Structures are given as C-alpha cells and as structure tokens.
Amino acid sequence: MxxxxxxxxxxxxxxxxxxxxxxxxxxxxxxxxxxxxxxxxxxxxxxxxxxxxxxxxxTHARADTVGLALSRPARMLGVEPFFMELISGIETELSARGCALLLQVVTDPAQELEMYRRWWGEGRVDGVFLADVRSPDPRIGGIAELGMPAVVIGHPSAAGTLTPVWSDDSAALRDTLTYLAALGHRSVARVAGLPELIHTQLRDRAQREISAGLGLDEPVVVHTDYSGEEGAHATRRLISSATRPTAVIYDNDIMAVAGLSVAQEMGLDVPADLSLVAWDDSQLSRVVRPPLTALSRDIPAYGSHAARTLLAMVADGSAPGFEDAAARLVPRGSTAPPR
Structure with a gap:
C-alpha cells in the first residue's frame, strides 16, 4: 500500500x-x-x-473570474432594481471579455472579507468588487493587505488605497432640492438607507448643507433598510407628525412606491398634498400613478465602468478611478407646488 x-x-x-x-x-x-x-x-x-x-x-494563471460578495438579505436582491441593474452591467462587460462573475450573498461584512480571502487564496478570482462601503469598513484595509485587485463601488473618501468608481450624489441632491424649493416647498424630508453606509452619510450631510443654503427647514431624515416595508413605515411616521413635510425624497424607488401607496391610503393627494421623489429610476417609478419624479441614471453603464476598471487593474496592475455621471432629475406627476 x-x-x-x-x-x-x-x-x-x-x-x-x-x-x-x-x-x-x-x-x-x-x-x-x-x-x-x-x-x-x-x-x-x-x-x-x-x-x-x-x-x-x-498558480500564476488567471482565473478569468472576478468576485462580488454582498451582505444584503438574499430576498432583497430579487426586488432591488439597483443591484440587479448594476450586476447586469458588470456581466455585460465581463462576458464580452470572456470573464465570469462569482456572486455570493453573505450575512455581514466580516463574512464578506473572509470570502474574499478564501477566493484569493484558492486562486478562484483575479479581483473583486466592494459595494456598500461602511464607516468604519475593515474590508478596505483587509483587501489592501492581500494585494488583490479591487474596485470600490463608492466615493473616493472611503476607498482608502483602493480604486473607486462613483457618482456625485451631492450634485443630484442639489438639483432636486433646488427644484422643490422653486416649486415652493420649504419642508423636505428624506427616507434614507442604512445609516452606517458611507453614501447614506454623504447624502445626509449634503442634504443638510444644501437645505440650509436654500433657506429650507432643517430636514428630517428617517433611516431604513431600503425595504418597501420600512419605507412604508417611515412614510406613515412622517405624514402623521404634527409638522408634516410637503415633500419626501426616497433613497430608492421601492420605498418611494411604498410611500406613494401609504400617502394614498391615508387620504393624501399626490402631488397636491405631498410631493414624492424616487432615487434610481427603474420601471417601478413609471408604472405607478402618478408616475414618480425620479433621479435617473444609467445603472448598467455604472456596472460596466466598474467592470472595465477592474479588468484594467487585473491586466495592467493598476487603473485610475472613474467618476460616473451624476443622476439627473426627471420631473413627472408626483411633484407639484404645495397647496
């Protein structure tokens, strides 16, 4: 033997x-x-x-695969238009280059970092994407230590030494708040995402600063998990308060659609009693009545830019960051002067 x-x-x-x-x-x-x-x-x-x-x-051969681990509930990915469109853009670019995407849903950022370490150690990926950057975020330093090619889908201020791909949310908020102020709104609330996410914090800060500059009331911001259920709950709180806002901005369109349903259920006329604006302009924003005013951007193109940047890093060892176009405001039937 x-x-x-x-x-x-x-x-x-x-x-x-x-x-x-x-x-x-x-x-x-x-x-x-x-x-x-x-x-x-x-x-x-x-x-x-x-x-x-x-x-x-x-050992030194390429895997022709890149990875993305997401610490979001798996049930949310099926109804969250943003990630579905982002992944479609990533896949479009990767498939054209003969590369594959390894996608894994995990329970928390620590498990996500461990997943990346395992993939890299086993030679299963050539690089990874990091989304939903937090403050603080141990993934940034952990990935940098590994020397693995990585693209942060998020603002440069949170990317550390890694390469970012991002868009300017403050510019989109400025356009939206300026538009609502021109309509006559002074009390503009926001139903936001997870408070620990960097892009939520940047939007919070921008809304406060822009509102002050426009002479608007101090904004009320309600943080949620991006789900329709929490969006509906936040809307009920806002419109039941003694100082009800005349306009609400939502950090995704699922929450905006839920908010529209709640407003109508509680007897409010949208947009005469309450104006609504949705961030990310999926088909959901256009099929409801009234159709939602939205901050629109080409999310598949955003994913393609992230994939192109990561593949350049894999091939050449480095690549510059990329600032994508800011979301643009598309007025529809859910916004009007307050009565």
Missing part, C-alpha cells in the same frame, strides 16, 4: 490554521504574518509536502 501523500489539509491541521492561510504562505502571497508563514513552510518541509505539478502550473 502506498504511503499517503501529504496535502495542504495535513499542513493546516498541523499548523492549526485554515487551508487558505496555508495557500497564502506556500504561494508567498500577503495575508499571513511572517511567523505563521515560516511555521507553515517548516511543517511542509518536515512532512515532505511537494506541490502538484499541475497546480504549480496554474
């Missing part, structure tokens, strides 16, 4: 580390400490581990 050939799993058990850590150490990749690397290599030599010739040939 032939003797068992030593494997990476054997080294991992002896060293008390994961197989991914062993792969990092044996392939001289970042991601493990010098002491751990030395210990793993010593164990490999001691037990007589030798790399498989086919695996060694593949």
């Amino acid at each position: 032939s003797k068992h050939r030593p494997t990476i799993a054997d080294i991992a058990r002896r060293a008390g580390v994961s197989k991914v850590a062993v792969s990092y150490a044996l392939n001289d990749r970042p991601g493990v400490s010098p002491a751990t690397r030395a210990s793993i290599k010593a164990i490999a030599q001691e037990i007589g581990w030798r790399p498989n010739s086919a695996a060694r040939a593949l």
Whole structure:
C-alpha cells in the first residue's frame, strides 16, 4: 500500500490554521504574518509536502473570474432594481471579455472579507468588487493587505488605497432640492438607507448643507433598510407628525412606491398634498400613478465602468478611478407646488 501523500489539509491541521492561510504562505502571497508563514513552510518541509505539478502550473494563471460578495438579505436582491441593474452591467462587460462573475450573498461584512480571502487564496478570482462601503469598513484595509485587485463601488473618501468608481450624489441632491424649493416647498424630508453606509452619510450631510443654503427647514431624515416595508413605515411616521413635510425624497424607488401607496391610503393627494421623489429610476417609478419624479441614471453603464476598471487593474496592475455621471432629475406627476 502506498504511503499517503501529504496535502495542504495535513499542513493546516498541523499548523492549526485554515487551508487558505496555508495557500497564502506556500504561494508567498500577503495575508499571513511572517511567523505563521515560516511555521507553515517548516511543517511542509518536515512532512515532505511537494506541490502538484499541475497546480504549480496554474498558480500564476488567471482565473478569468472576478468576485462580488454582498451582505444584503438574499430576498432583497430579487426586488432591488439597483443591484440587479448594476450586476447586469458588470456581466455585460465581463462576458464580452470572456470573464465570469462569482456572486455570493453573505450575512455581514466580516463574512464578506473572509470570502474574499478564501477566493484569493484558492486562486478562484483575479479581483473583486466592494459595494456598500461602511464607516468604519475593515474590508478596505483587509483587501489592501492581500494585494488583490479591487474596485470600490463608492466615493473616493472611503476607498482608502483602493480604486473607486462613483457618482456625485451631492450634485443630484442639489438639483432636486433646488427644484422643490422653486416649486415652493420649504419642508423636505428624506427616507434614507442604512445609516452606517458611507453614501447614506454623504447624502445626509449634503442634504443638510444644501437645505440650509436654500433657506429650507432643517430636514428630517428617517433611516431604513431600503425595504418597501420600512419605507412604508417611515412614510406613515412622517405624514402623521404634527409638522408634516410637503415633500419626501426616497433613497430608492421601492420605498418611494411604498410611500406613494401609504400617502394614498391615508387620504393624501399626490402631488397636491405631498410631493414624492424616487432615487434610481427603474420601471417601478413609471408604472405607478402618478408616475414618480425620479433621479435617473444609467445603472448598467455604472456596472460596466466598474467592470472595465477592474479588468484594467487585473491586466495592467493598476487603473485610475472613474467618476460616473451624476443622476439627473426627471420631473413627472408626483411633484407639484404645495397647496
């Protein structure tokens, strides 16, 4: 009977580390400490581990795959137009280059970072996208340590040393608030997304500053999880308050559609009693009555730009950041002067 050939799993058990850590150490990749690397290599030599010739040939080969892990509830992805359109844009660019997208839904950012480490250590991806950047966000430093090509789909202020692809939300908010102020609105609330997300924080700050500059009331901002249920709940709170706003901006169109339903249910006329504006202009915004005034942008193109930037990094080692066009305001039937 032939003797068992030593494997990476054997080294991992002896060293008390994961197989991914062993792969990092044996392939001289970042991601493990010098002491751990030395210990793993010593164990490999001691037990007589030798790399498989086919695996060694593949060590520096491209996977022709890039990764995206999302810490969002899986049920939300099926109804969230933004991510579906973003992914369609990424896929369009990747498929034209013979590259694939590895997509994984995870429970939290820590699991997302671990997923990226595993993919990179196992050679399953050539690079990754980071979305929903938080404050603070350990993924930024963790990915930078690995030396993995990565594109942050978010503002440069939160990207650290990684390459960002972003659009200017403050410009879109300025156009919207200026338009509502011209109609005569002075009290403009917002139903926003998750408060820990950088783009939510940037929108919050921009709304306060722009509202003050236009002489509008201090804005009331209600943070939610982007779902229709929470959008509806936030709308009920706003329009039931003693100081009801005359206009509400929603951070996505699912919440805006839910808000429209709540306003009509509570006997308000949209737009005479309450004007509504939706961020992201999917088909949802256009099929309801009245159709929603929306901040429209080409989200598939946004995804394509992110994919193009990441593929350039994989091919050339680096790529400049890319600022996409800001969302533009498309007035429809859900906004009018307040009565």
